[in-house]
Structures are given as structure tokens and as C-alpha cells.
Amino acid sequence: MDRRNFFKSSLAAGAALSTGRARARETRSILPEALGLLYDSTLCIGCKACVAACKRENDMPPEFLPRTEQPYWDQPLDISGKTLTVIKVYRHGTMDKKDQEENGYAFIKKSCMHCVDPSCVSACPVSAMQKDPVNGVVSYDKDACIGCRYCVAACPFGVPRFTYDQTFPQINKCQLCKHRWKDGGYSACAEVCPTGATLYGKVTELKAEATRRRALKPGAATTYPRGKLGGPDQSYPGVAAKYVDRLYGETEFGGTQMVFLAGVPFEKLGYPNLPPRSDAATSETMQNTLYGGLVMPIVFLGALTYIAKRNVKDDEQGGHHG
Ligand code: SF4
Numbered sequence: 001m002d003r004r005n006f007f008k009s010s011l012a013a014g015a016a017l018s019t020g021r022a023r024a025r026e027t028r029s030i031l032p033e034a035l036g037l038l039y040d041s042t043l044c045i046g047c048k049a050c051v052a053a054c055k056r057e058n059d060m061p062p063e064f065l066p067r068t069e070q071p072y073w074d075q076p077l078d079i080s081g082k083t084l085t086v087i088k089v090y091r092h093g094t095m096d097k098k099d100q101e102e103n104g105y106a107f108i109k110k111s112c113m114h115c116v117d118p119s120c121v122s123a124c125p126v127s128a129m130q131k132d133p134v135n136g137v138v139s140y141d142k143d144a145c146i147g148c149r150y151c152v153a154a155c156p157f158g159v160p161r162f163t164y165d166q167t168f169p170q171i172n173k174c175q176l177c178k179h180r181w182k183d184g185g186y187s188a189c190a191e192v193c194p195t196g197a198t199l200y201g202k203v204t205e206l207k208a209e210a211t212r213r214r215a216l217k218p219g220a221a222t223t224y225p226r227g228k229l230g231g232p233d234q235s236y237p238g239v240a241a242k243y244v245d246r247l248y249g250e251t252e253f254g255g256t257q258m259v260f261l262a263g264v265p266f267e268k269l270g271y272p273n274l275p276p277r278s279d280a281a282t283s284e285t286m287q288n289t290l291y292g293g294l295v296m297p298i299v300f301l302g303a304l305t306y307i308a309k310r311n312v313k314d315d316e317q318g319g320h321h322g
């Protein structure tokens with residue numbers, strides 16, 4: 001078969017295989033049994049017990065501030081290959097009042113958002129990033145990972161981190177403490193949180209709890225659950241907070257299984273406005289459109305095969321190639 005006929009037949013085969021494949025993919029919906037966390041910034045006291053528990057339970061090393069001469073304790077400034085969650089602080093002006101935008105301060109948690117339609121899963125070429133089909137938790141398989149870091153580039157929240165300083169580098173990110181689920185265990189950060197600012201549970205129930213809080217009159221007496229929703233009652237009396245009118249994670253990039261309430265606008269807390277359509281849906285639709293199903297990969301594979309065969313033939317004939 002000469003080169004022209006080879007390409008023609010590749011195209012024909014690709015076109016035949018691709019019939020009906022090139023169509024837009026919609027953003028996926030949240031799973032009914034999805035698990036996640038509700039983080040309420042107004043309840044957070046910045047104690048960082050969650051950060052310490054996360055380190056301990058996930059066997060992560062401490063991180064010392066650069067140029068600290070006598071490092072004594074873990075001081076991560078951001079999530080990294082050694083730190084899966086951090087609590088950051090918003091500060092403005094005189095910092096007089098908590099959860100106030102002007103002259104106030106507020107805390108915010110950072111960790112994997114466990115996206116409903118995760119870009120990291122869509123971008124990973126070897127399925128090392130996976131979304132659990134029942135509870136939707138996004139986990140990572142270091143044995144399958146080839147270190148391409150496509151997930152790092154794809155994540156809209158800048159979450160997966162590569163352990164460049166290790167002999168065998170890998171990706172690190174929160175996996176919702178799935179290793180603790182057996183025997184009724186759950187996320188260490190939620191278990192130790194003294195105020196219930198980080199609360200674990202089914203996303204539907206966490207969202208119902210968020211709706212309850214948002215409906216309260218600021219200052220009204222209420223109770224706050226602690227630890228795990230649906231677990232042993234650890235609720236305590238408190239006072240209703242004043243929230244910005246938003247549950248972050250409800251729609252952003254197709255929604256997330258980590259949802260936030262706060263008294264300060266989320267853009268100020270480092271969580272930007274994002275469109276409701278997931279990146280995964282957009283990129284997979286683009287791939288479908290560009291490739292027309294399998295046309296492009298087959299043409300590309302055909303071209304590579306042709307070149308390889310030509311080179312072998314040249315070698316056999318004692319010719320040279322470049
Ligand atoms: S343990 Fe709870 S209160 Fe303390 S920093 Fe973490 S989220 Fe905030």
C-alpha cells in the first residue's frame with residue numbers, strides 16, 4: 001500500500017468508527033451517596049487542630065518555614081506534597097472583627113474540593129486519578145501514576161501537588177481519609193475540629209444543614225453539630241452567624257463535594273467565581289469535536305506506523321533516515 005492509499009484507508013476506518021461519537025458531553029450530576037465536608041468559616045477559630053490531625057493520620061512529614069534556624073514545629077503556609085490541608089487567614093485593615101470584610105479577618109480551609117465532575121480525573125491519561133462511583137470521593141493511585149502532572153495543570157483549585165524532592169515523586173492530595181472509613185472512621189480534620197467548623201457527612205445532609213444555618217436570623221440561638229452528621233450527637237449551643245448569600249461549591253465548575261459557608265465574600269478568601277460548567281465536560285467535548293471520535297488518533301497512529309515501517313525498510317536496505 002502506498003502512502004496515499006494508506007492515509008485514505010486510515011481516514012475511512014476512522015470515519016466509520018467515529019459515526020455518532022462526536023457529541024457534547026454535559027457536566028455530570030452529584031451522586032446521591034456523595035460524601036464530603038461542610039466548612040463554616042464563621043465557626044472556625046483558626047486552631048489548626050485539623051491541619052495537625054491531617055498530618056498525623058495521613059503520615060505526612062512536618063514542613064518548616066524557609067530560613068527558620070531552629071525548626072520546632074510544623075508551619076505549612078499552603079498545601080504541598082507534605083501538607084494536604086491548611087487554614088488560611090483573610091486580614092483587612094485594623095482586623096477588628098471576625099468574619100467582617102472591612103477592618104476584619106476570617107479563616108478559610110484549603111484542601112481537595114472532591115469535584116462532582118473532576119478535571120483531574122478527566123485529564124489523567126492512565127486513570128491514576130479516580131472518582132468513586134458511589135460516594136464520589138476523588139482518590140489517587142500512586143502505582144498507576146506516570147508522573148505527567150496533567151492533573152496538576154487541570155485542577156481549577158490548584159490542589160494536586162507533586163513531591164519533587166522525593167526519589168520516586170508522586171502526587172499528593174486529600175482523599176477524604178478513605179483509609180479511615182473501615183470501622184466507622186471518617187475525616188480526621190472533621191473528627192478533631194472542636195467547633196464543628198469542619199463537618200463530615202453525606203453532601204445532601206451537609207447542604208440541608210447549610211440551608212438551615214442560612215435561614216436563621218443572625219444572633220438567634222441555635223445548635224451546631226460537631227464531627228460527623230448522622231453520627232453520635234456532639235451538638236452544642238451557639239449563636240446564628242451572618243453569612244454572605246452563597247454556598248460555595250454548590251455550582252462552581254459543576255459543583256464540589258466540599259461546601260463552604262462564610263461571612264466574607266469568597267473571592268476575598270481565595271475562592272474565585274467559577275462558571276457552572278465543569279472543565280472536564282468542556283475539554284472532553286473539545287476532544288470529541290477535534291478528534292471526531294477516533295479519526296485523528298487513527299490518522300496519527302497510521303502516520304507513525306507508516307514512518308516506522310519506512311525506517312525499518314530503509315535500514316534493511318542499508319539506507320539512512322532522519
Ligand atoms: S480544627 Fe476546626 S476550628 Fe480549628 S482550624 Fe481547623 S476547621 Fe478551624
Ligand code: SF4
Pocket residue numbers: 112113114115118119120121138154155156157158159160173
Ligand atoms: S479540587 Fe482539583 S484535585 Fe480535587 S477533585 Fe477537583 S480537580 Fe481534582
Ligand code: SF4
Pocket residue numbers: 050053054055057058084085111173174175176177187188189190
Ligand atoms: S479529609 Fe483527611 S486528608 Fe482530607 S483534609 Fe481532612 S484530614 Fe486531611
